[in-house]
Amino acid sequence: MKQAKALTITYLTPVSFASLNGSDKEADNISSIKKIAMGVDQYPYVSSQAVRRALRNQLEVLGWALSEGAAATIKKGAATTQQDPDNYIDDDLFGYMGTESATESAKGKATKRTSVVRVSPLIALTPYQGDLDFGTNYMGVKAGGDPNIFETEIHSGLYRGTILVELDRVGCGDGFEEDLAPEVRANRVKGLLAALKNLWASGRQSRFLADISPKFVAAAMLTAKNPIFLESVRVEGDSTINAAMIQETLDDYSPEIAASVIGIRTGAFDGEIEGAVTIGDAFATMTAWVDEYYG
Numbered sequence: 263m264k265q266a267k268a269l270t271i272t273y274l275t276p277v278s279f280a281s282l283n284g285s286d287k288e289a290d291n292i293s294s295i296k297k298i299a300m301g302v303d304q305y306p307y308v309s310s311q312a313v314r315r316a317l318r319n320q321l322e323v324l325g326w327a328l329s330e331g332a333a334a335t336i337k338k339g340a341a342t343t344q345q346d347p348d349n350y351i352d353d354d355l356f357g358y359m360g361t362e363s364a365t366e367s368a369k370g371k372a373t374k375r376t377s378v379v380r381v382s383p384l385i386a387l388t389p390y391q392g393d394l395d396f397g398t399n400y401m402g403v404k405a406g407g408d409p410n411i412f413e414t415e416i417h418s419g420l421y422r423g424t425i426l427v428e429l430d431r432v433g434c435g436d437g438f439e440e441d442l443a444p445e446v447r448a449n450r451v452k453g454l455l456a457a458l459k460n461l462w463a464s465g466r467q468s469r470f471l472a473d474i475s476p477k478f479v480a481a482a483m484l485t486a487k488n489p490i491f492l493e494s495v496r497v498e499g500d501s502t503i504n505a506a507m508i509q510e511t512l513d514d515y516s517p518e519i520a521a522s523v524i525g526i527r528t529g530a531f532d533g534e535i536e537g538a539v540t541i542g543d544a545f546a547t548m549t550a551w552v553d554e555y556y557g
Contacts, residue, residue, distance in 0.1 A: 266483040266520040272424040272491035273476035280472035283308040291412040303389035310381045320457035329353045347437040375436040380426040388419030424492040448556035477527040483520040502532040
């Protein structure tokens with residue numbers, strides 16, 4: 263396990279009724295969802311920025327202190343964080359970029375930490391069917407006035423996402439004068455795993471409450487940094503996972519795989535996958551990997 267350099271996790275989550283990561287209005291009364299075209303169909307997706315924000319938010323819910331935003335010190339500079347990975351898990355795991363203006367005693371400088379956690383968009387595997395939810399906004403309507411009628415694009419389907427964690431870069435490198443203690447590094451990765459296990463999108467949840475936590479996971483500790491399951495977790499029909507493709511991936515990358523686990527929520531998908539465990543057991547296994555890696 264010590265020779266591993268990365269932990270990769272590809273996950274599936276079915277969504278029955280949602281408007282995930284909605285964009286600004288395309289027309290006066292329609293709020294659209296983000297979509298990507300593949301052939302003649304359009305597939306909704308949650309951007310990688312939104313997934314990263316969801317992970318950050320859940321880390322805060324789970325009790326981790328987050329780095330507060332800070333204004334840029336140069337004209338027209340972008341806001342950034344405290345840029346303090348020693349003390350803040352999000353600066354460590356998700357990185358930052360900032361600039362400091364020159365002073366009488368020092369030159370201006372730029373600081374950055376490349377994200378340790380690499381995130382793919384959460385992409386639907388089922389196309390958008392043109393469904394709309396109709397709503398009425400009574401806020402601000404004066405007596406005798408007409409309410410504002412609006413529509414929101416909604417989708418029901420299966421979504422797939424992937425994260426890759428560069429384990430050898432957690433708690434060290436850019437932004438650190440000294441490496442963090444192994445147990446601190448392990449706790450930060452385990453915090454991220456808990457955030458992923460309980461992943462929850464914060465946007466539009468007042469009217470479109472959705473559960474996007476994983477119902478299927480394929481995870482591996484790797485000696486190479488490669489999201490091996492990203493394009494190898496496929497679903498046939500509505501809910502049958504292509505087990506042969508997953509097994510072939512495990513076989514093809516066996517020289518680079520230090521450990522692997524498949525987790526699945528009972529009854530969520532059709533068919534069987536040899537050796538699969540429950541979602542809870544899969545995350546417990548990954549937690550044990552992290553303890554062994556940093557131990």
